[in-house]
Amino acid sequence: MKKVLLISLIALSISFVQAQKVNFKVKGSDTVLPLTQKEAEVYMKKNAGSSIMVTGGGSGVGISALLSGTTDIAQSSRSLKLDEKMKLNDAGKAFKETIIAYDALAVIVNPANKVSKLTREQLEGIYTGKITNWKQVGGDDMKIVVYSRETSSGTYEFFKEHVLNKKNYASSALLMPATGAIVQSVSQTKGAIGYVGLAYIEKSVKTIDVSYDKGKTYVTPNVENAKSKKYPITRPLYYYYLATTEKLISPYIKFVLSAEGQKIVLQEGYVPLN
Numbered sequence: 001m002k003k004v005l006l007i008s009l010i011a012l013s014i015s016f017v018q019a020q021k022v023n024f025k026v027k028g029s030d031t032v033l034p035l036t037q038k039e040a041e042v043y044m045k046k047n048a049g050s051s052i053m054v055t056g057g058g059s060g061v062g063i064s065a066l067l068s069g070t071t072d073i074a075q076s077s078r079s080l081k082l083d084e085k086m087k088l089n090d091a092g093k094a095f096k097e098t099i100i101a102y103d104a105l106a107v108i109v110n111p112a113n114k115v116s117k118l119t120r121e122q123l124e125g126i127y128t129g130k131i132t133n134w135k136q137v138g139g140d141d142m143k144i145v146v147y148s149r150e151t152s153s154g155t156y157e158f159f160k161e162h163v164l165n166k167k168n169y170a171s172s173a174l175l176m177p178a179t180g181a182i183v184q185s186v187s188q189t190k191g192a193i194g195y196v197g198l199a200y201i202e203k204s205v206k207t208i209d210v211s212y213d214k215g216k217t218y219v220t221p222n223v224e225n226a227k228s229k230k231y232p233i234t235r236p237l238y239y240y241y242l243a244t245t246e247k248l249i250s251p252y253i254k255f256v257l258s259a260e261g262q263k264i265v266l267q268e269g270y271v272p273l274n
Helices: 002-020 033-046 059-068 082-090 120-128 154-162 179-188 223-227 243-257 259-267
Strands: 023-028 051-057 073-076 095-109 117-119 145-149 174-176 192-197 209-211 234-242
Touching: 023 059, 023 243, 033 051, 033 243, 033 259, 051 059, 059 073, 059 082, 059 154, 059 234, 095 154, 095 179, 095 223, 095 243, 095 259, 117 120, 120 145, 120 209, 145 154, 145 179, 154 192, 174 179, 179 192, 234 243, 243 259
Parallel strands: 023 051, 023 073, 117 209, 145 174, 145 192
Antiparallel strands: 073 234, 095 192, 095 234
8 A cells, every 4th residue: 555655656746847847938028038038047947858948029029929829928018909919819819918027117328418317298208309409308418319119019119108198209219129229229329318127227327217297206216116116117027828828838937926936026127026
């Protein structure tokens, strides 16, 4: 009897280990990219034989890949658009949405720029092309060079909706293919302005305090202010996947949502769920 029980326990433990072994692809948001890379790296170390391939390209790219069946998880810094939901439904692809963390969108300038705070209205003016010189917002007489993510980016969409009040970007805005490219360009251009997720902030750029009450209070973009919801430009970060692949990826999703996974969220410069 003991021998049978021992064999059963060994079989159970082997099946448990195998259940944690995963093999899938993640694609999409550049904002979520560093977080997923770290979560996947830790998961693969803990679960030998697992393979998680992670690439960026933008939220829209990830969602398109989910539709075409070339990725298992679409990582996104925005929620699905109505037409994307309809395409998935029309294709008979039931999908799941999981919020894995939160992020604050920081406005950055070159460290040589003496401007350190802006109102939402001033940001709208800059990004729609109505404000073109830093002297118009208390800075030096210097042309503003506007950097933005490209249109396939969820960050582009979010900034347009929540900062520009759905107004169009100026035609002069320079659209960049990746968040890292914005950081690099702003660090090298004295009159530049850009926006990036908190995890991308480096010493080579300066963050701007933002006011959403017409200049009464300005809030610094950081994890603490994003967690307390004091900082106004915060957003959830998502994983989208098909119901048919849920079983395949659920051990990894559970890990990301676990205390250990959420600790990684904080370590990587994002805002944990709790």
